Amino acid sequence: EAGVAQSPRYKIIEKRQSVAFWCNPISGHATLYWYQQILGQGPKLLIQFQNNGVVDDSQLPKDRFSAERLKGVDSTLKIQPAKLEDSAVYLCASSSIAGGHNEQFFGPGTRLTVL
């Protein structure tokens, strides 16, 4: 079974520029999450989708961050304009609501450096 795919793996931009990250979840997983992980800290949930609807975006800085999951499959997270403090790893995860532990499967992340 293929895991969660993310691209790019690394991105370096200057402040005030825009950047977008892409995530393809595990096939059949209805729930998709975006996390931000700053160096030395645990991941922080930015947004959670159930199919193509937003379940929780309470910690998403909506003045500069946006995310979409138009067809209920893959998703993009955008930052516009980027700030120095946005330097972090952006993790995408997915889970199935079909029973079991409902565990989240994480992708490898995109490491963003804002100069």
Next chain:
Amino acid sequence: LAKTTQPISMDSYEGQEVNITCSHNNIATNDYITWYQQFPSQGPRFIIQGYKTKVTNEVASLFIPADRKSSTLSLPRVSLSDTAVYYCLVKRRAAGNKLTFGGGTRVLVKP
């Protein structure tokens, strides 16, 4: 919000058993306790989950006392490859299985 408290770091040696205790005093009736492992440059990976008493799988054991206000992750006979950050989380069933990560415990396994 079910906050968890766990040690910042622990050192161990190959072949030893590592026990990480986590406190979650305000856990709710429908919440589960779940543990994730994260290696450098990778996303977290699910290890084990439990509700009460003891759960064991091929990787670890999870001990949960009757009051459920704490839990202990046990890693038997660790190897160098078990060096990682281990996160204790309370899965909020009432909030769509939302996970709130804390700082985790950095486990260093020495030869």
